[in-house]
Amino acid sequence: MSTLVLAWSLTAAQFLLGLAMLCATFRILRGPRAQDRVVGFDTLYVTAMLLLVTFGIGLGTAIYFEAALLIALLGFVGTVALAKFLLRGEVIE
Amino acid sequence: MTWLLPHPLASAVLLALWLLLNTTMSAAHIVLGSAVALAGGWALHALEPPKARIGRPGAILRLFSLVFADIVRSNVAVARIVLGLGGRERTSGFVNIPLDLRDPYGLAALACIITSTPGTLWVKHDPLTGMLTIHVLDLIDEGDWLRTLKGRYERLLLEIFE
Amino acid sequence: MNRTADIPAWAEIVTAALVLLGATITLIGAFGLVRMKTFYARVHPPTLGTTLGTGCIAMASIVYFSVLQTRPVLHEVLLVLFVLVTTPVTLMLLVRAALFRDEAKSEAGEASSSAIE
Numbered sequence: 001m002s003t004l005v006l007a008w009s010l011t012a013a014q015f016l017l018g019l020a021m022l023c024a025t026f027r028i029l030r031g032p033r034a035q036d037r038v039v040g041f042d043t044l045y046v047t048a049m050l051l052l053v054t055f056g057i058g059l060g061t062a063i064y065f066e067a068a069l070l071i072a073l074l075g076f077v078g079t080v081a082l083a084k085f086l087l088r089g090e091v092i093e
Numbered sequence: 094m095t096w097l098l099p100h101p102l103a104s105a106v107l108l109a110l111w112l113l114l115n116t117t118m119s120a121a122h123i124v125l126g127s128a129v130a131l132a133g134g135w136a137l138h139a140l141e142p143p144k145a146r147i148g149r150p151g152a153i154l155r156l157f158s159l160v161f162a163d164i165v166r167s168n169v170a171v172a173r174i175v176l177g178l179g180g181r182e183r184t185s186g187f188v189n190i191p192l193d194l195r196d197p198y199g200l201a202a203l204a205c206i207i208t209s210t211p212g213t214l215w216v217k218h219d220p221l222t223g224m225l226t227i228h229v230l231d232l233i234d235e236g237d238w239l240r241t242l243k244g245r246y247e248r249l250l251l252e253i254f255e
Numbered sequence: 256m257n258r259t260a261d262i263p264a265w266a267e268i269v270t271a272a273l274v275l276l277g278a279t280i281t282l283i284g285a286f287g288l289v290r291m292k293t294f295y296a297r298v299h300p301p302t303l304g305t306t307l308g309t310g311c312i313a314m315a316s317i318v319y320f321s322v323l324q325t326r327p328v329l330h331e332v333l334l335v336l337f338v339l340v341t342t343p344v345t346l347m348l349l350v351r352a353a354l355f356r357d358e359a360k361s362e363a364g365e366a367s368s369s370a371i372e
Contacts, residue, residue: 003262009271013278013312020278020285020304027288027297035353036294042345043285043301046338050281050304050312053331054274057319062116065316068334076341083348087355113330168280168307175287175300185296208343211284211302214295215343216350228350230299 010058017051038082045075097131099138102147104130145198145254152252159245160206171211174231186232187216190239192223194247199254206246213238266322270315277311284308294353298346305342309335 024047027040049068056064098104111126112118147153174183194200204215207227216226229238280303287300313331320328 003267006267006271009275013274016275016278016282020282023282023285023289024301033294033353033356035349035356036297038349039294039297039301040288042349043288043304046301046304046309047281047285049334049338050277050309053312053316053334054278057270057274057316060323062320062328062330065330065334069337072334072337072341076337076345079345080348083345083352086352087348110333113333116328116330164306168303171287171299171303172280172283175283175290175303185293204347205340205343208346209302209306209339211306212299214298214350215347216354228295228298230296 007058010054013054014051014058017047017054020047021051034086038079038086041082042075042079045071045078049075098134100134103137104134107133143197145196147198147253149252152249156246156249156253159249160210163210163245167210167212171230174212183230184232185228185230188227188229188232188235188238190225190227190242192218192225192243192247194250194254195223196250196254199250202254203246203250207242262319262322266318270319273311273315273318277308277315280304280311281308295350298350302342302346305338309338 021044024040024044028037028044031037049071052064052068052071056062056068107130108123108126111129112122115122115126192200192203194203200218204218207213207215212230214228216228218225227238227242232238284300284303287303288297291297291300313335316331317327317329
């Protein structure tokens with residue numbers, strides 16, 4: 001019975017996180033300015049990371065944790081590079 | 094001892110990170126993690142970071158519990174604003190706060206606290222005048238924010254870092 | 256879902272509640288990104304996801320795997336710490352970039368309007 005509860009709530013949580021990613025994608029596509037798109041991207045990768053952690057719980061494996069950590073790392077570097085680019089027009093000074 | 098472990102705290106954190114990342118307490122990983130921690134300590138020493146003086150474990154604990162409570166509370170507050178509950182007119186704006194805190198680590202900790210708390214955002218800090226600009230989502234009273242920030246966080250951070 | 260048979264009911268219910276709570280908080284934060292009108296207001300709501308959203312889901316993962324493997328599994332703490340430490344850096348840079356771009360835009364606007372006059 002309780003296994004069903006966990007399975008159901010994991011699916012529901014993945015649905016909610018998917019909706020959150022859609023919201024972030026809306027902001028990336030809509031803009032209106034470049035900084036709004038970068039905030040959208042920032043939200044998108046954090047939500048994707050959380051989605052991977054819920055996948056990991058659902059499948060009972062720790063492999064997804066590594067993927068989540070990688071997404072967090074690459075997303076952070078990507079956002080910083082984009083913000084730096086907006087600030088000066090070049091990434092490395 | 095100082096040449097072997099120039100930054101004992103940083104090395105200890107590195108070892109803890111290594112063991113957490115591998116989720117193990119086996120002897121082999123402790124040896125490997127210690128090697129990483131030692132190398133990390135030497136690398137940090139070569140970078141010559143400014144000296145940090147951390148004191149008062151009691152104040153650190155109090156700061157952590159305070160920040161945790163504030164994060165939960167402002168999460169609820171921002172969620173209400175997003176969902177349109179509360180009903181009244183909302184204004185957001187910038188607030189200038191003169192800081193007495195000068196320690197770079199203390200300022201970094203304050204930046205993490207302010208930005209991690211939903212509804213407030215660190216915008217810029219002028220190291221010459223010590224003037225900090227933050228952006229507040231739900232701005233009711235500037236003086237209120239000034240007192241909260243200086244009274245709650247800055248006093249504890251001054252205790253910890255100076 | 257093949258390994259969930261040997262896990263006590265309380266752990267499943269705690270995990271389920273934490274995952275749902277974290278996902279809901281993250282969704283509210285992302286929804287705020289759509290709903291807020293100005294850039295500076297838009298920066299605030301996503302921090303819901305990076306604080307309590309990440310915290311709740313990581314806590315769920317810690318509870319689940321700790322009970323499953325009958326020893327503490329804490330490496331999700333790293334995720335929370337990493338996100339907590341990196342969010343201020345990205346948001347500070349972004350807000351600074353936005354201020355810089357706003358100033359540049361208003362200066363350019365004035366220059367072009369004076370050129371027309």
